[in-house]
Amino acid sequence: MNSNLEIKNISKSYINQKKIFVLKNINYKFKKGKIYSLVGPSGSGKSTLLNILSLIDRPSKGNIILDSKKIDFDENIKNDQLRSNNFGIIYQEKNLLSDFTAIENISIAGIANGKSLIQTEKLAQKIIKKLKLQNRSNHFPSQLSGGENQRIAIGRALINSPNIIIADEPSGNLDHKNSKEFFKLLFDLRTKNRIIIYATHNRYFANLADCRLQLIDGKLKSINARK
Ligand SMILES: Nc1ncnc2c1ncn2[C@@H]1O[C@H](COP(=O)(O)OP(=O)(O)OP(=O)(O)O)[C@@H](O)[C@H]1O
Numbered sequence: 001m002n003s004n005l006e007i008k009n010i011s012k013s014y015i016n017q018k019k020i021f022v023l024k025n026i027n028y029k030f031k032k033g034k035i036y037s038l039v040g041p042s043g044s045g046k047s048t049l050l051n052i053l054s055l056i057d058r059p060s061k062g063n064i065i066l067d068s069k070k071i072d073f074d075e076n077i078k079n080d081q082l083r084s085n086n087f088g089i090i091y092q093e094k095n096l097l098s099d100f101t102a103i104e105n106i107s108i109a110g111i112a113n114g115k116s117l118i119q120t121e122k123l124a125q126k127i128i129k130k131l132k133l134q135n136r137s138n139h140f141p142s143q144l145s146g147g148e149n150q151r152i153a154i155g156r157a158l159i160n161s162p163n164i165i166i167a168d169e170p171s172g173n174l175d176h177k178n179s180k181e182f183f184k185l186l187f188d189l190r191t192k193n194r195i196i197i198y199a200t201h202n203r204y205f206a207n208l209a210d211c212r213l214q215l216i217d218g219k220l221k222s223i224n225a226r227k
């Protein structure tokens with residue numbers, strides 16, 4: 001099966017008082033249809049890597065290959081469009097805009113992507129139903145529980161039918177029951193053309209993935225590959 005997301009010799013360093021090397025020449029091919037978990041101690045570079053993968057941040061060295069094309073990190077506008085077309089991104093918290101309702105939060109990314117209002121509304125209704133949150137459509141984020149907020153964040157990430165879903169500790173603020181519900185929904189998004197990558201500190205949820213990746217001392221290790 002072809003890979004449509006590849007990292008090649010990626011390094012990332014930050015210069016504060018002294019230079020720190022977070023990612024050290026890492027290589028990996030993510031394969032369509034697979035679900036990946038990313039683990040590693042706090043500060044090991046999980047968010048750094050996910051932000052580079054989703055074209056939010058740029059590597060100090062190395063390349064990202066998306067659908068056989070090398071990303072040019074100087075092409076900001078093009079990369080914003082690529083991100084909007086290809087990626088659904090979910091963070092640990094504050095995924096939603098506080099002044100917009102649940103259904104509006106799901107819709108905004110669709111409209112920003114150039115879909116028509118009617119098309120987006122239809123799609124958002126379908127998605128919110130799938131998330132079993134249609135009775136929360138008109139609630140604002142502050143009127144939703146933590147679990148509901150994260151489920152709406154899945155909806156927001158889904159509106160543009162992404163090939164790649166990236167989630168950075170998406171259940172970090174949820175209890176076990178809500179985390180389980182969240183991951184059930186996330187795993188239901190598997191399709192043969194989609195890559196799903198999530199970072200977590202929770203071993204139970206990390207173990208659910210097809211491939212477990214670990215960041216340690218700036219290197220990426222595959223610690224299992226069940227499938
Ligand atoms: N903008 C930045 N400037 C300087 N250093 C940074 C910056 N962003 C991250 N770092 C440093 O890079 C290292 C990796 O951070 P990162 O957030 O990727 O870790 P993480 O594995 O996601 O940790 P956590 O599990 O706590 O979320 C840390 O030492 C952090 O302090």
Ligand SMILES: [Mg+2]
Pocket residue numbers: 046047048168
């Ligand atoms: Mg992090």
